Amino acid sequence: xxxxxxxxxxxxxxxxxxxxxxxxxxxxxxxxxxxxxxxxxxxxxxxxxxxxxxxxxxxxxxxxxxxxxxxxxxxxxxxxxxxxxxxxxxxxxxxxxxxxxxxxxxxxxxxxxxxxxxxxxxxxxxxxxxxxxxxxxxxxxxxxxxxxxxxxxxxxxxxxxxxxxxxxxxxxxxxxxxxxxxxxxxxxxxxxxxxxxxxxxxxxxxxxxxxxxxxxxxxxxxxxxxxxxxxxxxxxxxxxxxxxxxxxxxxxxxxxxxxxxxxxxxxxxxxxxxxxxxxxxxxxxxxxxxxxxxxxxxxxxxxxxxxxxxxxxxxxxxxxxxxxxxxxxxxxxxxxxxxxxxxxxxxxxxxxxxxxxxxxxxxxxxxxxxxxxxxxxxxxxxxxxxxxxxxxxxxxxxxxxxxxxxxxxxxxxxxxxxxxxxxxxxxxxxxxxxxxxxxxxxxxxxxxxxxxxxxxxxxxxxxxxxxxxxxxxxxxxxxxxxxxxxxxxxxxxxxxxxxxxxxxxxxxxxxxxxxxxxxxxxxxxxxxxxxxxxxxxxxxxxxxxxxxxxxxxxxxxxxxxxxxxxxxxxxxxxxxxxxxxxxxxxxxxxxxxxxxxxxxxxxxxxxxxxxxxxxxxxxxxxxxxxxxxxxxxxxxxxxxxxxxxxxxxxxxxxxxxxxxxxxxxxxxxxxxxxxxxxxxxxxxxxxxxxxxxxxxxxxxxxxxxxxxxxxxxxxxxxxxxxxxxxxxxxxxxxxxxxxxxxxxxxxxxxxxxxxxxxxxxxxxxxxxxxxxxxxxxxxxxxxxxxxxxxxxxxxxxxxxxxxxxxxxxxxxxxxxxxxxxxxxxxxxxxxxxxxxxxxxxxxxxxxxxxxxxx
Numbered sequence: 001x002x003x004x005x006x007x008x009x010x011x012x013x014x015x016x017x018x019x020x021x022x023x024x025x026x027x028x029x030x031x032x033x034x035x036x037x038x039x040x041x042x043x044x045x046x047x048x049x050x051x052x053x054x055x056x057x058x059x060x061x062x063x064x065x066x067x068x069x070x071x072x073x074x075x076x077x078x079x080x081x082x083x084x085x086x087x088x089x090x091x092x093x094x095x096x097x098x099x100x101x102x103x104x105x106x107x108x109x110x111x112x113x114x115x116x117x118x119x120x121x122x123x124x125x126x127x128x129x130x131x132x133x134x135x136x137x138x139x140x141x142x143x144x145x146x147x148x149x150x151x152x153x154x155x156x157x158x159x160x161x162x163x164x165x166x167x168x169x170x171x172x173x174x175x176x177x178x179x180x181x182x183x184x185x186x187x188x189x190x191x192x193x194x195x196x197x198x199x200x201x202x203x204x205x206x207x208x209x210x211x212x213x214x215x216x217x218x219x220x221x222x223x224x225x226x227x228x229x230x231x232x233x234x235x236x237x238x239x240x241x242x243x244x245x246x247x248x249x250x251x252x253x254x255x256x257x258x259x260x261x262x263x264x265x266x267x268x269x270x271x272x273x274x275x276x277x278x279x280x281x282x283x284x285x286x287x288x289x290x291x292x293x294x295x296x297x298x299x300x301x302x303x304x305x306x307x308x309x310x311x312x313x314x315x316x317x318x319x320x321x322x323x324x325x326x327x328x329x330x331x332x333x334x335x336x337x338x339x340x341x342x343x344x345x346x347x348x349x350x351x352x353x354x355x356x357x358x359x360x361x362x363x364x365x366x367x368x369x370x371x372x373x374x375x376x377x378x379x380x381x382x383x384x385x386x387x388x389x390x391x392x393x394x395x396x397x398x399x400x401x402x403x404x405x406x407x408x409x410x411x412x413x414x415x416x417x418x419x420x421x422x423x424x425x426x427x428x429x430x431x432x433x434x435x436x437x438x439x440x441x442x443x444x445x446x447x448x449x450x451x452x453x454x455x456x457x458x459x460x461x462x463x464x465x466x467x468x469x470x471x472x473x474x475x476x477x478x479x480x481x482x483x484x485x486x487x488x489x490x491x492x493x494x495x496x497x498x499x500x501x502x503x504x505x506x507x508x509x510x511x512x513x514x515x516x517x518x519x520x521x522x523x524x525x526x527x528x529x530x531x532x533x534x535x536x537x538x539x540x541x542x543x544x545x546x547x548x549x550x551x552x553x554x555x556x557x558x559x560x561x562x563x564x565x566x567x568x569x570x571x572x573x574x575x576x577x578x579x580x581x582x583x584x585x586x587x588x589x590x591x592x593x594x595x596x597x598x599x600x601x602x603x604x605x606x607x608x609x610x611x612x613x614x615x616x617x618x619x620x621x622x623x624x625x626x627x628x629x630x631x632x633x634x635x636x637x638x639x640x641x642x643x644x645x646x647x648x649x650x651x652x653x654x655x656x657x658x659x660x661x662x663x664x665x666x667x668x669x670x671x672x673x674x675x676x677x678x679x680x681x682x683x684x685x686x687x688x689x690x691x692x693x694x695x696x697x698x699x700x701x702x703x704x705x706x707x708x709x710x711x712x713x714x715x716x717x718x719x720x721x722x723x724x725x726x727x728x729x730x731x732x733x734x735x736x737x738x739x740x741x742x743x744x745x746x747x748x749x750x751x752x753x754x755x756x757x758x759x760x761x762x763x764x765x766x767x768x769x770x771x772x773x774x775x776x777x778x779x780x781x782x783x784x785x786x787x788x789x790x791x792x793x794x795x796x797x798x799x800x801x802x803x804x805x806x807x808x809x810x811x812x813x814x815x816x817x818x819x820x821x822x823x824x825x826x827x828x829x830x831x832x833x834x835x836x837x838x839x840x841x842x843x844x845x846x847x848x849x850x851x852x853x854x
Contacts (some may be wrong), residue, residue, distance in 0.1 A: 286312060531571065571590075
């Protein structure tokens with residue numbers, strides 16, 4: 001459309017009306033025979049008024065009423081007729097006669113409906129002898145032009161968008177809203193709702209409508225797709241009569257051509273209609289929609305929006321809750337609760353919704369009640385809900401008992417997973433699928449069976465088979481897993497297995513897909529995000545890990561015990577990798593509480609191992625020792641499966657290094673070497689462990705150390721690989737070897753796993769950059785200077801503290817930078833941070849005794 005403005009009147013027109021006005025303006029006495037059609041509020045009256053103004057300025061008489069039959073009409077008079085759709089046939093015949101004479105000048109405006117045979121004949125005659133115009137809603141550009149011509153609102157794109165979206169461009173409504181916003185002195189911030197005064201202006205438009213039209217508007221305002229047959233049942237009309245009502249409502253400018261209400265009209269209909277009328281229409285709509293098997297959730301949302309949810313029938317509430325279960329389990333739980341408050345007995349679906357939303361207290365309370373009072377089918381479903389909630393809270397034994405009691409194929413598979421998680425090797429012999437309840441082989445059931453098979457293979461089979469089964473299980477749930485209630489997701493277990501195998505890219509991908517698909521609902525989303533944060537931490541990307549961890553609690557719900565344990569371990573792991581001793585001390589108490597709250601199981605050995613290193617760093621490992629013994633005993637009952645035991649031995653080695661226990665470290669190295677043939681990851685870790693203890697004994701083989709460090713990096717242990725290279729660098733007397741190893745440490749922190757260069761390290765990676773050198777490379781005075789530099793003191797303040805000049809401090813810093821081969825101050829600070837941390841542990845500088853046997 002081409003749009004022009006008449007600035008002095010604020011009139012905004014399409015090309016057709018504008019051409020008409022231009023033509024009339026150039027020759028007001030010329031022939032004129034025009035029919036103007038448009039719904040109410042589209043500017044017909046305004047256009048007629050402008051035509052009248054042009055002619056009156058030219059001295060031409062203007063008549064604005066249709067002549068009566070037999071009434072003479074002067075040929076020099078301009079006849080303007082508005083609302084011709086309301087004229088009787090006799091008057092329309094008079095107008096037809098005026099057109100037929102071809103001597104009279106006539107403009108007739110009318111709505112598209114109702115349209116009698118006589119009016120149709122008149123419209124056709126006007127089109128033949130002159131022209132026909134159709135008035136349409138404003139485009140966004142026309143809305144902006146109107147606002148600019150009448151107020152300052154047109155200067156703000158956000159207000160233009162708001163007005164156009166709210167009104168769908170209906171000129172009458174644009175004018176109302178623009179006037180209301182201008183009068184309200186619109187603030188600089190975003191506008192969310194139209195002013196109440198503007199909404200109130202629609203009252204007269206609604207009041208003059210027939211009862212059937214108002215009921216139709218209320219039905220459309222409910223927001224559901226409404227076929228004519230359903231509207232006929234609602235309004236008590238035949239389909240043809242319903243079509244007439246729809247046409248009448250569109251002609252009034254209240255209903256769009258697409259059958260929808262503009263937002264501002266919808267608000268007016270819902271707020272200005274009598275409460276009893278609105279409630280009756282919507283209640284009847286829900287009953288009809290439910291009877292025909294249609295979606296009732298949009299209708300229920302509309303009832304909720306106006307505070308009329310209490311008038312919704314109980315079956316409709318329950319049906320809407322089931323519709324919301326997959327995408328909005330918390331909303332579904334609220335709807336189920338409303339149904340229960342209205343007299344519907346509590347159900348397993350209600351407990352399921354609460355569990356999926358992460359409201360485990362509510363889920364357990366409902367499920368426990370149903371176990372005692374419900375029918376057998378509901379009791380089995382309630383048992384599954386209770387079992388799942390208990391699994392998330394660490395009561396795996398009780399969870400397994402309930403899963404077995406439930407007896408479905410999925411429940412038995414989850415029981416197998418839980419049994420193995422607690423060290424019950426006999427659970428591996430149980431079939432993952434037995435189906436006394438006749439459960440069909442759904443995606444959920446198939447995923448559960450694969451999940452059990454994967455965990456079984458992780459204990460008694462090969463890592464490859466385990467990872468494959470778990471990844472396949474995760475993929476099965478991706479199409480429709482939002483409402484799948486899971487004790488642990490196959491994606492989470494696949495990621496754990498991948499981490500234990502050194503396949504971090506696979507872990508990242510499977511977690512990303514699970515989060516994108518929403519598998520397990522909000523209950524599992526936290527688990528998936530925590531494992532993403534864990535992978536970032538292991539890689540040394542501590543800043544990114546912290547950011548990801550922060551997303552876990554954005555919903556404000558407290559963490560369940562398993563998630564709390566992982567979160568605590570991630571915080572401690574980040575602090576350790578950042579050499580932040582203060583943060584380690586502050587977080588230690590919460591970490592211990594998390595350990596106490598969640599019993600040790602197979603899937604929490606990773607955080608337990610990380611906390612063991614932190615405890616050793618703080619000199620408080622003894623408080624964790626009972627739980628470490630439980631973990632080792634659990635692995636012993638399972639036959640010490642290498643996939644799960646290798647990471648715990650790796651953590652144990654580093655704890656032993658920090659507590660200066662060479663004999664214990666040697667035991668862990670021996671265990672890692674014994675498992676080296678199990679997988680590539682186990683072999684890499686075993687080689688790195690052996691190399692690490694040799695470095696601590698003063699035996700530095702640069703080639704071997706670099707190979708071991710790069711192996712760690714390529715299996716995802718980026719921070720550990722860089723630290724091994726750095727530790728070796730400052731323990732060798734060979735300056736060339738030291739330079740090579742320091743460069744290796746920097747390179748491992750500056751590129752991603754797998755040898756793909758070019759990636760800029762994250763803040764966290766930079767913080768841990770080239771981790772490893774201890775105070776052996778510094779003099780005592782330089783170490784004192786390093787501590788004060790890290791504390792943030794200036795050179796002058798450090799000089800005052802140590803009774804030396806600021807220039808001497810600067811020389812010390814320059815020597816440290818040269819000696820440690822740092823390219824810039826950032827690298828130097830990262831290295832000094834690690835050096836200070838190593839000295840604080842009182843172990844890094846102490847040579848270890850040689851092994852009794854090699």
